[in-house]
Every structure is written in C-alpha cells, then in structure tokens.
C-alpha cells in the first residue's frame with residue numbers, strides 16, 4: 101500500500117507547506133504542516149479556546165464516531181522559534197494521501213502560543229520525526245508514519261517541496277521521475293528524534309566542493325537553511341550589498357542582486373541550491389531589501405537543512421534502512 105498527498109507553500113515566501121489531512125468519521129479535513137523536525141500530530145480543536153481558534157479549521161472529537169479519549173494523557177511541545185502548544189489526547193482514524201491509520205494519537209490543543217493563533221493557514225502539525233521525540237506523557241505515542249510504516253509497500257516517505265508551486269509527500273514508494281539526479285544515500289541518525297545526517301562538504305557559486313563536513317538535520321518544518329557562521333560568511337562575501345540587519349535578525353541584501361548558488365555533498369551526490377531559491381523574500385511588502393534563505397545556526401546548537409535546502413532536492417526519509425536519500429531536482 102502507498103499514499104500520496106499534495107503540499108503547497110503557504111505564502112509568497114514559502115514559509116511553510118500545507119497538506120490536507122482527514123481525521124475522524126465522518127472525515128474532518130484540516131490543513132496541517134508536515135514537520136520531519138518533530139514527532140507529535142497535534143491540532144486546533146473544539147477544546148482550543150474560542151479566541152485562539154478564531155479563523156482556524158478545528159477538529160471536534162465529539163463529532164467523530166471513531167474518536168476515543170486517551171484518558172490521563174497530556175502533551176506539551178516547544179518549537180525552535182519559541183512557539184508552543186499543549187493539551188490532551190484522543191485516538192482516531194487519520195488519512196493522509198489516501199492511506200489510513202486506524203488508531204492514531206491525535207493531540208488536541210487546549211493551549212496554543214501567539215504564533216499559532218496568528219498563523220490561520222494551518223490547524224496544527226504532523227510530526228514525521230522519530231517516535232523517541234514524541235511529547236505525550238505518561239506514555240509517548242507513535243507518529244502517523246511510524247504507525248503506517250509496517251503496512252506501506254516500503255517503510256519510507258519522500259518530500260518534494262517546491263518554490264511557489266505544488267509539491268508532494270509520497271508514502272511507501274519513490275517516484276524517481278520527480279528528480280533529475282541520482283539518489284545518493286547517507287546514514288540517518290534518529291537518536292535525538294530528528295533526521296540527522298552529515299553533508300561531506302560545500303561550495304559557493306558552482307566551485308568544487310570542499311571537504312568540510314556539516315552535520316545537521318533534514319527538517320521540513322523549518323523555513324530556512326541554517327548553517328555555521330563561517331559558511332554563512334563565505335557565502336555572503338560574494339554578495340556586494342549583504343549586511344546583517346539587527347531588526348530582521350538576519351542577513352539582508354538588495355533584491356536586485358544576482359545571488360550565487362550554494363552546493364553541498366551528500367551520499368556521493370552534489371545538491372545545488374540555485375541563487376533564486378536563496379533569495380527568500382522582500383523584508384516588507386514592496387521593499388527592495390530582501391531576506392536571505394541561508395542564515396546562521398550559531399545560536400541554535402544544530403545545523404538545519406530546512407525548506408530552502410529541501411526545495412532543491414527530492415528527499416527520501418527511509419526508516420527501514422535508517423538512511424536519507426537526496427537527489428537533485
């Protein structure tokens with residue numbers, strides 16, 4: 101069995117990607133953000149304060165004949181941008197791309213932070229990280245993919261995120277036609293709950309890859325490519341107008357700049373992110389100053405290959421073989 105779901109950028113900056121998910125009987129369809137950097141499936145619900153839920157699609161377990169309360173279970177989660185949410189837990193049928201998991205833990209939000217209240221485009225997240233990262237207590241729950249894996253044709257999924265166009269999450273199969281290049285595989289380290297891996301080197305503007313390895317995570321839930329200062333500096337030294345903008349908390353430059361590409365080696369392949377993918381967006385509507393898609397990871401503690409990097413590739417999250425595959429698109 102397999103599943104295939106379309107995913108769409110939420111806004112003109114590709115800030116997040118939205119995928120429709122069906123929960124319950126009859127189906128309640130919610131727009132959710134698939135996040136390989138976390139391991140909880142949580143939603144705005146009938147239990148979310150009305151003032152916080154205004155403008156959001158919500159899940160009502162009381163309207164689903166297959167919903168069951170997981171009594172005594174609670175959850176609480178905090179994300180890299182300091183956003184957070186918490187609540188209690190139900191189980192229900194969850195269908196993604198035509199594939200159903202009958203008894204999926206659906207974490208219902210009784211509290212959501214401001215960022216989530218304001219982001220009315222999504223009604224929650226689907227964690228696609230490793231089960232060890234799940235935040236339900238007293239008994240951690242499995243992710244949708246972990247529950248699905250044993251019934252899928254192959255225990256893997258692929259992410260094909262695209263700039264300002266529809267992409268896909270495919271479960272149980274690899275559509276190699278989505279990529280131009282060969283898939284290069286490298287071991288994935290799931291010990292922290294993330295899809296950790298090591299890139300073997302990098303280069304700016306199509307130069308030969310160096311051998312400076314970069315250890316980080318493949319994270320569909322993070323917008324940017326977040327790398328160490330020395331790499332960020334090496335890149336922006338090639339961008340005449342680049343400067344650090346305190347108010348934007350990142351490097352900005354003239355939108356008219358012709359940005360160099362950025363390449364990294366992984367699994368014997370070279371993934372090249374074109375310059376235009378590295379120009380994320382004007383800092384304000386109509387501004388001629390743009391915000392960089394490559395920013396510093398120095399105050400985070402880990403390097404994050406977020407959507408800016410993932411958009412350049414077809415990425416295979418292979419749980420069965422504990423490996424990540426990358427192919428140039």
Ligand SMILES: Cc1c(C=O)c(-c2nnc3c4c(C[n+]5cc6c(C)n(C)c(C)c6c(Cl)n5)n(C)c(C)c4cnn23)c(C)n1C
Pocket residue numbers: 110115116133137179180181182183219321322323324400404
């Ligand atoms: C260590 C870390 C991160 C790790 O993940 C991270 C980050 N980067 N994008 C996101 C996140 C997103 C994606 N996201 C990013 C957005 C940005 C940058 N802007 C301006 C808007 C309007 C966004 C929306 Cl709606 N959505 N979402 C939905 C959540 C819950 C995120 C949590 N963290 N996050 C940051 C900023 N940092 C420092």
